C-alpha cells in the first residue's frame with residue numbers, strides 16, 4: 001500500500017494564499033488552512049442524494065470519468081450515483097482508526113462513464129442551455145477537476161473529437177440561419193452597447209481580419225482542420241433553424257485568461273516578445289466585468305473556430321509531471337448573442353461563458369519548481385476560494401447561516417459572483433481520472449461537487465434592455481465621449497499609418513516574391529529546354545550505341561571467320577597484323593562500352609535532377625499562388641484602410657473648419673460686447689453732466705441708444721450667419 005506523506009498532501013491543497021492575490025490592506029484569513037475535506041466531514045449531509053424537485057432548482061453538476069485509463073475497483077456507478085471506496089493510507093482516511101475504510105456515495109445530475117463520447121456530453125449538457133441562450137438567458141459552464149483529468153478535452157476537444165465550444169459555435173451558426181453581418185450595435189464588456197456607424201463597423205472588420213490573418217501558416221491549418229471537423233459534425237443531427245421575426249441577430253466572442261491572478265485578453269495580436277497587458281475588473285450595477293476586453297463579431301463557424309484557435313494559441317500551457325500540456329490559467333471563452341429589434345430601440349444581450357478552470361494539483365506529484373510552483377499556488381488558492389464561496393453560499397441559502405462569502409478574494413469568484421449566487425444558469429462538469437494514483441484528487445473534486453450541487457438557482461426573467469436615447473446619452477457623457485473619440489481617432493490614425501507602413505513593406509515583399517516567381521518561370525523554361533536536349537542526346541547516344549553494337553557484332557563475326565579460316569594456313573605475313581588489329585578493335589570496343597556506361601550514368605543523374613527540379617517547381621508554384629491570394633487580400637485591406645483614412649481626414653478637416661468658424665464668431669461677439677459697453681459708459685458720463693430736468697430726455701435717449709445698439713448687434717449677428 002502506498003504510504004502518503006500527510007504533511008505534503010495538506011500543503012498541496014491548501015498552500016498559503018499568494019500575496020499577489022490579497023489587497024495590500026486585507027488581512028490573511030485565519031481558516032485558510034481548512035481543507036474542503038474538513039468541511040465535508042463537518043457537514044456530512046452534503047453528500048445526500050437530492051429529490052428530482054430539489055435537483056431542478058440546484059446547480060446541475062455532472063461527472064465525467066476520463067477514458068482510456070485503468071478503471072480500478074474503487075468506484076461503482078449506480079445510475080446517477082457514484083460510490084467511492086477510499087482505501088487505507090489515503091489522505092482522505094487520515095482521521096480513521098487503523099483498519100477502517102470509508103465508502104461515500106455522491107449524487108450527480110448525470111454521470112458520464114469513460115466510454116461516453118463528446119457528442120453525448122454536448123447533447124446532455126449544453127444543447128438545452130443553448131436554446132435558453134438563444135432565448136435570451138445567460139449561462140455559465142465550468143469544468144472542474146485535477147490536472148490531466150480531461151477538462152480541456154471536454155471543453156475544447158481535438159479536431160477528431162471536437163469539444164463543447166466548437167460544437168456550441170457550430171450549433172449556433174447552424175441554428176441561427178439569418179445572421180446580421182453588419183451589426184447595428186456592439187456589446188460592451190460593462191453590459192451596455194455601442195452603436196456602430198459605417199466607420200466603426202469598418203474598424204471592427206479590420207480588427208477581426210488582423211486576428212484571422214495573424215499568421216498564414218496557422219490560417220491554412222485552421223481552415224483545413226475546420227473543414228474536416230465540420231464534415232464530421234455535419235453527419236450529426238441538424239438543429240432546427242430558428243428565425244426570429246423583426247429581430248437582427250449578431251454573434252460576438254471574447255476570450256480571457258486569469259493567470260497568477262492577472263487578467264489578460266487573448267484576442268489581441270501583439271508583436272513578438274511583447275507582454276500581454278493586464279486588464280482590470282469594473283463594476284456596473286453589481287455586475288462585475290473585465291474592462292476593455294476585446295469582443296469580435298463572427299459571421300460563421302469558420303471565423304469563430306479561427307478566433308477560438310487564436311486565443312488557445314495565446315493561452316499559457318506548460319509541461320508538468322502529470323500533464324505534458326497543462327493549462328496554467330483559468331480560461332473564459334464567452335459567446336454573446338445580440339438581438340436588436342428592427343422596429344424599436346430594444347436590444348437584448350445574452351452570454352454563454354465557458355470557463356475551463358486550471359487543474360488543482362499536488363506539489364509533490366507535479367514536482368513543480370520556480371514559476372510553475374507560483375502558478376500552482378495561485379491556481380490552488382483561487383480554487384480554494386471558489387470552494388469556500390460555494391460552501392458559504394450553501395450555508396447562506398440552506399442553513400440561513402449569515403456568512404460572508406469571500407468573492408473578493410479571487411478574480412475568478414468576483415467575475416462569476418452572480419452565477420455562483422444562483423442568478424444565472426450554471427452547470428458544472430467535474431472531471432475525474434479514475435486511476436488509483438489520482439485517488440486523493442478525485443476525492444477532493446467529488447467533495448467540491450457535493451457542495452456545489454447544493455446551491456439553489458433562481459428563475460431568470462428575460463428583461464429586454466432599452467437602448468438609451470442617443471441625444472440624452474450624448475448629453476450625459478458629452479465631454480467624456482468627445483475626449484474618448486479624439487483619443488480613439490488619434491490612435492486610429494496612428495494605427496492606420498503603421499498599417500500602411502506594414503502594407504508597404506508587405507507589398508515590397510510581394511514584389512520580391514513575384515520576381516522570384518518570374519525567375520522560377522525562366523528556370524522552368526530552361527529546365528524544359530535542357531530536358532528536351534537531354535532526351536535528344538539520349539536518343540542520339542542510344543542510336544550510336546546500337547550502331548556500335550551492330551558494327552561490333554559484324555566485326556567480331558568477320559574476325560572469327562577470318563581467324564578460323566586462316567588457322568590451318570601457314571603463318572602468313574598478315575596473321576600478326578590481323579591479331580594486332582583484332583586486339584586494337586577489342587580495346588576500342590571496351591572503351592566504347594565504358595563511355596556508354598558513363599553516358600548512361602550521366603543520363604540517369606540528369607533525369608533525377610530534372611525530377612527534383614520539377615518537384616521543387618510544383619512546390620514553388622503552390623506557394624506563389626498562396627502568396628498571390630494573400631497579397632490580394634492585403635491589397636483590399638490596404639484600400640479599405642486608405643479609404644477609411646481619407647474619410648477620417650475629411651471628418652477632421654470639417655471639425656477644424658467648424659472650430660475656426662466658432663472661434664471667429666466668438667471674437668466678433670466679444671468685440672461687439674466691448675463696443676456696447678463703451679457706448680453705455682459714454683452715455684453715463686453724458687447723463688452726469690446734465691441737470692435734472694433734462695434727465696428724463698437723457699434716459700429715454702440712452703434707452704433708445706442701447707436698444708439701437710442691441711438691435712444693430714442682432715442684425716449684424718443675423719447677417720453674420
Ligand SMILES: Nc1ncnc2c1ncn2[C@@H]1O[C@H](COP(=O)(O)OP(=O)(O)OP(=O)(O)O)[C@@H](O)[C@H]1O
Pocket residue numbers: 065066067068145146147148149150151152153154323325326327328357358359360431
Ligand atoms: N475522455 C477522454 N478520452 C480520451 N482522452 C482523454 C479524455 N480526457 C482527457 N484525455 C486526454 O488526457 C490528456 C489530458 O487531458 P486535458 O489536457 O484535457 O486535462 P486537463 O484536466 O485540462 O489538465 P490541466 O488542468 O493540467 O490542463 C490529453 O491528452 C487528453 O487528450
